[in-house]
Amino acid sequence: MTIFTIxxxxxxxxxxxMKDEILKGINLSLKEGEVxxxxxxxxxGKSTLLxxxxxxxxxxxxxxxxxxxxxxxxxxxQVRKIRASKFGFVFQFAHLVPFLTVEEQLMLMLDVADTKLKKRQQKKEIAKILKLVGMEHRKDAYPAxxxxxxxxxxxxxxAIIHKPKILFADEPTASLDSKKSKDVMLLIRDLTKMLKMATLMVTHDEEMLSYADHVVKMRDGLVQ
Incomplete structure (x- = not known):
């Protein structure tokens, strides 16, 4: 089902x-469960489009x-509220808050998304998500x-703790070696399907394209 249309x-x-036209009339649809x-x-123009x-x-x-x-x-x-509650973001670098533990990073996101979950419910949801990404054993660790x-x-x-509908990923593997890149892409693909999100990802790494359901090639502000 299409849930997002450009x-x-x-x-x-x-x-x-002079006018510099970066995007020249882009059409694109995203479906739930697909990368x-x-x-x-x-x-x-790919990062501008994202x-x-x-x-x-x-x-x-x-x-x-x-x-x-x-x-x-x-x-x-209105856009801010949608971003906070319905969108998730993953970037090239993790941008974790250095003085918060892993668990606290996710608690902060739940507060930003205004999920209105009580502390006990938050901890329960966080435990589930950390297990999904294989980080439950590091919940008390600091980023360093x-x-x-x-x-x-x-x-x-x-990015997914508040159950977003859309996940935006901007070069999510660019700072990782090939093994970790594949692990991260496998995780993004599996979570996209499991949580029925639509994921839009910018990448320069052609090896990562095998994990996508659709590949959109851009050149000079146009979709090829």
């Missing part, structure tokens, strides 16, 4: 007196529809004691 999205920046990978050379889809910057034209709602027509507060792969697993757990 409809004729354009993005233009002013470069002095869609965006690939292309640097400057092709940030517009995630509501992190506005489109110059076109629409972004989530479950039938036009995100591009919403005000900043975690390996790169472990940090990214915690980042993934944090």
């Amino acid at each position: 409809d004729k999205v354009r993005k233009t920046f002013m470069n002095g007196e 869609t990978a965006l690939v292309g050379a640097s400057g092709s 940030t517009i889809a995630a509501g992190l910057q506005p489109a110059s034209d076109g629409k972004v529809l989530f479950e039938g709602q036009n995100i591009t027509a919403m005000n900043q507060e 004691s975690l390996s790169g792969g472990e940090k990214q697993r915690v980042a993934i757990a944090r």
Whole structure:
């Protein structure tokens, strides 16, 4: 089932007196339980498209529809609420809070998402998610004691703890070696299907494309 649609999205920046069109009318649909990978050379527009889809910057034209709602027509507060409660984010680096334990990282996300779960319920949900990502034995650890792969697993757990509908992943394996990259991609693929999310991922690593259900190639602001 399609739950997210990018409809004729354009993005233009002013470069002095010249217009620089980064996205030239992109159409894309995301379905629950599927991973869609965006690939292309640097400057092709893939990261710009991801940030517009995630509501992190506005489109110059076109629409972004989530479950039938036009995100591009919403005000900043409405978009913020959707991002916090319905979207999850994984980036190249884990960006964990250094003074919070693994468990506390996830508690913070539950508070940001305003899930209204009581502390006991939070701990129960966190235990489930940490078990899913193989990090239940590290719940009391601080980021400084975690390996790169472990940090990214915690980042993934944090991204899905509030049960988002859409997962946005921007180069999630770029800082990892090939073994850890494959482990992380397998985890993202399996969680996408298990939790019936739709995942939109930007990657430059062609080896990771085998884990995607759909591969979208971008060049010069267009889908090829």
